[in-house]
Every structure is written in structure tokens, then in C-alpha cells.
Amino acid sequence: MSQQLLRVKDLQVEFKSGSITNKAVNGVSFDLDANESIGIVGESGSGKSVTATSILRLIPNPPGKITGGDIYFKGNNLLEMSNNDIRKVRGNEISMIFQDPSTSLNPVFKVGNQLMESIRTHQNVSKKEAKKKAIEMLELVGIPAPEKRMNMYPHEFSGGMRQRVMIAIALSCNPELLIADEPTTALDVTVQAQILNLMKDLQARLQMSIIMITHDLGVVWETCDKMIVMYAGRVVESGEVKAIYQNPLHPYTWGLLDSQITESQESTEALSAIPGSPPDLSYEIKGCPFADRCPYAQAICYETTPELAEPYQGHAVACHFQTTEQQLERREDAYVDGSTSRS
């Protein structure tokens, strides 16, 4: 039987700027088992990175603060751990590939030394063995002439190469949980495929669990068992990747899947992006946060916030019209009534 590794429960994170409070993450929950991978998708600003960095308690405070919820890792609440204990978890049991790699490499040390140090901190090996492993890791992530590159500084690498070095460092710790925040966006398709294969390979070998944050639904399809769709700091849909692709229940998820299909077809027409923009999170939102952009919104959507419900086992959605049948009915109604809007 698989064992629960991570449990994020009702996570709330806020950022303060003067008298304005931005509720960046508002009640996010999900579980992850050992050896399982979960994708987090959602448009820019939906709270994906904030959710991920909260797990490592790396939210800058001020202006940020985790104001509610629990994060259990192997049964221990990370949010209640001492600073000393959480430091031991970081980079050891949980490692993260950050969205911005330039913040994570030390500019004054050679890349090889940074990689070797990481290997030696987490694996009991001699300096010579660490060097061999470091070269192997650089080779694995597709850095050409890795031996030569070992003696170079981060600024001598290209952006994509720095990202690959970060991936090598994160993977060299043999973590139980790897959080990868847009790990392959700066890379070309061939290298992206190599890196994703490398992650899958290591996952199988090390029984590693993965949280994969990405804009690319194809990456989720290729690498993840389950996924959550975030919108305005909340989870609007969650479940097995297959179930969501075959039967997406939230109109926002339909939009995401639609725009992705257009993208992969390399259409010359404008992307069928979802019109409008997400709500300002510094105001209290009445009703469903997606209502203003939802072509099928009805009166109730502007009044009451839908809770996450599970109309199909293991497949949850936060929409007043949860089942496929209800949604089809609603679509027909919307065409008859014309669209409603928040007054």
C-alpha cells in the first residue's frame, strides 16, 4: 500500500503592502503519496509558487505570512517545526528547483564546487567520488564538456544551462520529495524531454515524489499521476490526470485545455485564451472567483462561493454545477439566456 508523504491542509498565505493585504493562497489542500507525482497548473499569479515555497517555509516575512493551515511531511507538521529542524528537511528530504535559478546559485563559487558540496552534504562519498558524480550529473542534465564546465562560474553559463545546473543540484541530494517550479520552461524541447525523463528515471529508482509546477499541460500529462488546477489562490479542480483530461469539470479547466490544444496545433489564429483576467486578491470576493470570466455563470455564481466537492470519486471541483450533465444543461441555459454578469 502506498504511504502518505505530504499533506497540505487548508493552506492560507497573505502578503501585506501598506494597508493592502493580498490573499495569495486561500485554503489550498492536497495529498501526495510516496513515489507519486502531482502537477500544479494555473495561470500566472494563481499562487502556485507561493504554495510550493510555503512547504519549505521560504515565504519572505515580511511581507508574506502563512496565516493558516497545516503541512504534514511524514506525519510531522512542517509549520510547527523549529528553524533548525526545517533547515535539515530543506535540500535533504525535500529539495526544490526554483522558478528563478539566478537566485539559487552562488555567483562567487565555481559550479563544480557547488555541485560537489551538495553531493557531499547528502551522500557519504570521498571528494574524488563526489567530483566524478558531479561530472556525471552535469552530463545527465545535458551540459556539454562537463569537466571543463566544472571549473566555471555561474555567470559564464547561459540561463538555460544555469537552470540545468540547479536541476542537477536538486537531484543530487536524492530527495524524497522534489518540488520543481517551472523546471524546463527556459529549455529547448529536446533538453526538456531529457530532463523530464531523468526525473522520471530518478523517481522510479529513488521512490521520489514530485510536485511539478508548470504552464505546460503536456508536461503534466507526461509526468504526473494527479493534478490540481489553481485559480485565484484556490484549488478549483483536482484529481487523477487522466480523469481531468477526459472529463474536465471546471469551466476554467476547459479553457486551459482548449488553449493548450490550440498552442500545440501551432495555430496562426490568436490563442483561445480565456478572456478577462483573474480577480484582485486584495478584495473580498463574493461568489465564485471565476464567475466574471465564466461564459456559463448563473445568478448563484455571483452570490455563493462554491466549495470543493467530489462528484466523482477522487475527482473534485469547486463549481455549483459539478457533474457533466449539470454543466451541459447550464451551457444550454447560458445560450438561451445570454450571459449574466456581476452587477
Ligand SMILES: Nc1ncnc2c1ncn2[C@@H]1O[C@H](COP(=O)(O)OP(=O)(O)OP(=O)(O)O)[C@@H](O)[C@H]1O
Ligand atoms: N514576495 C512577494 N511579495 C508580494 N507579493 C508576492 C510575493 N510573492 C508572490 N506574491 C503574490 O502572490 C500571488 C501569487 O504568486 P505566485 O508567485 O504564487 O504565482 P504563480 O502562480 O507562481 O505565477 P507564475 O505562473 O507567474 O509563476 C501574486 O499575486 C503575487 O503578486
Ligand SMILES: [Mg+2]
Ligand atoms: Mg510561479
